[in-house]
Every structure is written in structure tokens, then in C-alpha cells.
Amino acid sequence: MNTALRKQILDAFNFRHACKSFDASRKISDEDFDFILEAGRLSPSSFGFEPWKFLVIQNPDLREKIKTVSWGAQGQLPTASHFVIILARKENSMHYESEYILDHMRNVKQLPEDVVDMISEFYRDFQNSNFRLTESPRAMFDWACKQTYIALGNMMSVAAQIGIDSCPIEGFDREKLEPLMEQEGLLDMSEFGVSVMVAFGYRENEPYPKTRHRQEAVVEWH
Template sequence: MQNKFMDAMNFRHACKIFDETKKISEEDMLFILECGRKSPSSFGMEAWKFLVITNEELKAKLRPACWNQVQITSCSHLVVILAGIESLKPESGEVKKRFSRRDMPQESLDMYMDLYAKHLKKTLSSDENIYCWSARQTYIAAANMMTGAAYIGIDSCPIEGFEKEKVEEILELDTKKFQLAMVLPFGYRLNPQPEKIRLPFDEVVEFIL
């Protein structure tokens, strides 16, 4: 199993050119999205949303706001990853609802709510701070989706090169609830890729004994 996982890690790369004639099956796309949905999040809040776009007109409209990168229109499925804002605020009711899924006694629920509010007092003080916190977490889900895709032979390309406000406007997002974190195209590579280049293991990893 380790070898299969490492095969996926070696296969994955930031695909620059997708084969526009190949489309991802519904079954495979649902598998990729499940890899994101089941990812870990701070306090278990799952402060994210995945918009799956296959509409070619909408992809073409988004492309200029994404630095005109060809992957936006050539991919099979374009996943727009949103970072939650409102759902992370205690007063929204969502925090309590998500803690309550653990079926804990009221005393424990109150303790978690108090811990959450106190521990994150500065983070929750503004939408900007909340976005910085929740957007970082979306990268965990994105990484799992990319690795899951690579495991079944599907390519991806994480894109942070975009005009955030323009993309949010095109998608008519309520930015009080969700804001754009990443654009993540999925599809099939058109060209063979060279061997993956990475820094040596010893240069990246240090064991502290």
C-alpha cells in the first residue's frame, strides 16, 4: 500500500495542459470530492465549500480573472474552493450545531463553546482574520483531493493566481458567508511529464532526538 501511495505522489504534478477531449466520470469525481469532504479541519468546523463547475461558458468567463490560465477552460472539472466566514462565528449558531454532532452532555458542550470563543478571540475579531484562518484549512482538503485524484490517475493543478474580488463577483458569492481560497482544475494531462524534481530528503527533513 505504501508503494501505491508513493506512486500517486510521484504521478501528481501541477498539470499545465489538460486534454480537452477527456472528461472525468461522475464516479471518479465524487471520489475526489469525498477526499476533500473527509479532510480534517480545526475544531471539526469544516469551514469550506466546493463549487464544481463544468459549464464551459462559466469557465470561459472565469478565465480572464484567473490570469488567463488555460487550465481554467481546458480542464474537465473546475473546483472552486471557498473558505467559510460566517459559520465560524459563535453567534451564527453553526459552531454549536457542529459541536453538538458529537452527542455530548450540555456541560461538555458549554465547555467547548467557551474554549472555542476564548482560544480564537483574536481570530474571530474580524472577517479578514477568519478568512486567513479558514483559507489555510482549505489547503488540507485541496491536498487530499489532489492526492486522491492522482491515486486514480487524474491530474490537477492548484491555482492561487486569480483576482479574488473579480472571481467572487462572477460567482455572485455572498462574501459574508464564503470567500475564495483556491481554484483547482481536474482533468487528464495532454503531454508526458518529466521526472519530479525535489530538494534532497536530508535538506528538507531534520530529526531532533
């Protein structure tokens, strides 16, 4: 691998930090933000079923309403150039017999019907036996949420590589946020729930030096 490219990537990982507030006067260009969204859209997911939706919240009134039930986004919602709420699909659309899954295989993946039947059988066994996801709606939703974090990580990583700051946010009251969003026409609670938020922009202040465990403390070879 090209040494300069490797250094560039690691420099971006060292640059990235959880930015608590942003320089509100600086806006991300449409081109750069589309690049970040593409990193999310092209991210991998289990069986390739893409159990997510990305809501870009730019309306100031909406941000203010969301802020009232999002204690972890008090500094980011008013200052971020772009604010994204990542939704995860619920059991209604992720179940192996759901219309969403069948439509995805036929019309997004464009698979022949015999392959649809084969994957449906694998997916059914995976959900029923391997991960026991059909035991509760919460199990299915949590599994979908785990996958949205792959997209989240990719979006933040590519943002850092082009000098854009970010902050992942779990500090919200889901039981209050989701009804508020449904009332505002932002989601259908029978199909989606809120997984995580992420803010993007340009840092207002320089962060503390990055700290992490040494590699030998978190990696084992066997």
C-alpha cells in the same frame, strides 16, 4: 506496512504534477470524481468545523467568465474535465458565537448541550487568545483558508492514486472574482470567500521530471 502499498502511494505522489492543460476529449467518470470529492469532504479541520464549500464549475459560460479574472487558469478552465472552486467561510459564520458553529455542534456533530458549552468555551479562548483570530475579519478568513488546503491536498493525492491529473490554482483576482460569482449566484460574500481553485483531468503532455529538496534538507530531528 505493506511494501507494495507504500510503493503504490509514493508512485502516485511522483506521478502528480501541476497540469497546465488537459486532454479536453477525456472526461473523469462520475464514480471517480465522487471519490475525489469524498476525500475533500472527509478531510480534517480545526475543531472539526468544516469551514469549506466545494463548487464544481462545469458550465462552459461560467468557466469563460471566471477565466477573465483568473490569469492562472487560462489553460485549465477550457480543458479540465472538472473544475472546482473551494470556498472558505468568513468571520460571520466562523466566530465562536455564530449560528453556523452552534448548529454544526448540535445538528452535525450531534453533541449534547453540556459538551456544546464546553467546546464553545475552548473555541472562544482559542480564537481570542491562542490565535487571536477575532482581531480582524481577514485573520479569521485566512485561518479558514489554511484548512481548505488540507482538503485540497487530499483531493489531489487520491486523484493521483487513480491516475487522474490535477492543478491547484491561486492565480485569480479575488476582488473581481468574488463579486462576479455573487452576481452569478455562486456565493454569498457575507459568508464565504474564494480560497483556492483546482482543476482535474487527464494530462495532455508528459511533465518534466519531478524535483524536490532531499529529505535531509527539509527534515530536522531533535
